[in-house]
Amino acid sequence: MxxxxxxxxxxxxxxxxxxxxxxxxxxxxxxxxxxxxxxxxxxxxxxxxxxxxxxxxxxxxxxxxxxxxxxxxxxxxxxxxxxxxxxxxxxxxxxxxxxxxxxxxxGTTVVTGAFPAPRAVSSRDGRLSGTVDWVPWLRDATHVLVPDDSHALWLVRTEDAARVDPVELTAPWSAGRLVLDGTAGERLGTADAYADVLTAARIAFAGLQAGVCAGSLARAVAYTSVREQFGRPLSTHQAVQLRAADAHMDTEAIRVTAYEAAWRFDEALDATGAAVTAAWWASEAGKRVVHAGQHLHGGMGADLDHPVHRHFLWGRQLDAYLGCGTELLAELGDLLAEGAPS
Missing domain, CATH: 1.10.540.10 (Acyl-CoA dehydrogenase/oxidase, N-terminal domain)
Incomplete structure (x- = not known):
């Protein structure tokens, strides 16, 4: 590769x-x-x-x-x-x-996705009913891609939804609560489309997390290089160096697993297991990195207006969006048992 x-x-x-x-x-x-x-x-x-x-x-x-x-x-x-x-x-x-x-x-059409949907939406004759508690960027979207309880994909115009209620998340993602009540949907793709879109989404958001972590770490490195304690920069202290090194390794793990999964996807190879692997690294390692970035700022990291705090909020939101680490590991274990490449 x-x-x-x-x-x-x-x-x-x-x-x-x-x-x-x-x-x-x-x-x-x-x-x-x-x-x-x-x-x-x-x-x-x-x-x-x-x-x-x-x-x-x-x-x-x-x-x-x-x-x-x-x-x-x-x-x-x-x-x-x-x-x-x-x-x-x-x-x-x-x-x-x-x-x-x-x-x-x-950009005049903006699509978001109600992924991953916990089988909350049912469809009958192209009409959808159910509620998705939060959908990222729903308030900006003209359309939302909704999987139903059979994993068929439906494209719904947000103006046709029964209700779109604003929801504030950890990160500022203009999210909303999607309520459907016999709402017309437009079928997108065949039976395998859901798995393909879910795989692509996991890889894409893992890539986003790689950037969030890289930005957080860059800010921490810049800060500790100029902030002095006991007459020398914080970055010269071994504990700071080790914490930053661990964060760097985690960030690189997120990046390389996202790259591998994306490469497999583009090459039309089975990327399902690689996508779950990338999502796990982005979820588990991602939250470690943004916590480290905030901690390495010392007292400044507690300032809600400091730029590094946004990386913390985004990292934790992506952790939640990509899924619980134990659930992702269980899914990956099932895939490995079935012989899927990881």
Whole structure:
């Protein structure tokens, strides 16, 4: 396997890094509060980055999401790319692709996903009923991809939902509670579409977590290099070095497992076990890294307005979204018993 980015992937990553760095500043994030940065979203779409995912694949998306995670940029980029662009491109009919992809590319259509759904939604004759307690970026979305209790996928317009109630999460993801009551849905894909989208989503959000952790660690390294204690920088103390080294190794483990899973997915190999592995590392190691990043800031880490606190909030939210570590290990164990590659 080769994780070296192609020229197209590297160009897209560099462009994303510039846009995120220029616009997702501490001051702009503070001004955005818990909402989405509409100007940043427009800039990303104007640069063609959501549409680029069709060409650069899931590994290309992981590279872009790392850049988003480094600065905790408040836009529905991950959700709309994995549930919308890739979901429709891979599983939509010719008519659905022609109708939906142009809006997904230019950002006028935003898709999120009610994943993973705990069998909360039932369908009958294309009508959906049930409640999903929280869906990330639902308040920004024009459509939501909803799996029913048989794991069929349905694309629902948010304006057709019985109710969308605002929900505030640990991280500022513009989430909402989705209530469906005989709501019309549009079928997307065949019976295997759910597993494919879930696999892609796990890999994509693991890539986002890799960026969140890298950003948290970078802030901790910068802080401990200039903050002095007993006449010398904190970074010269062995305990600080060991804590930072452990965080670095965890971050690299998240990154490499996400890269491997994305590579397998793009190469049309079985990526199910690799995706669960990446999700486990992102969940378990991710929370260790963002805790370390906050602790290495000492008293400053307790300041809710400090930039490192956003990384802590995002890391814990991604931990919750990707799933409980013991549940993921149990799922991975079942896959290994069935002979799936990990």
């Amino acid at each position: 080769d994780f070296t980015p192609t020229e197209e992937q590297e160009a897209a990553r560099e462009l994303a890094a510039r846009i995120f760095t220029d616009l997702a500043t501490h001051e702009r994030l503070r001004a955005a509060g818990t909402g989405t940065d509409a100007e940043l979203w427009k800039a990303l779409c104007a640069a063609g980055l959501p549409g680029a995912v069709e060409e650069t694949g899931l590994l290309g998306l992981v590279l872009l999401l790392e850049e988003q995670g480094r600065v905790t940029a408040q836009v529905p980029f991950a959700a709309s790319c994995v549930y919308g662009v890739l979901g429709v491109a891979r599983h939509g009919t010719d008519e659905q692709r022609a109708r939906l992809l142009p809006g997904l590319r230019d």
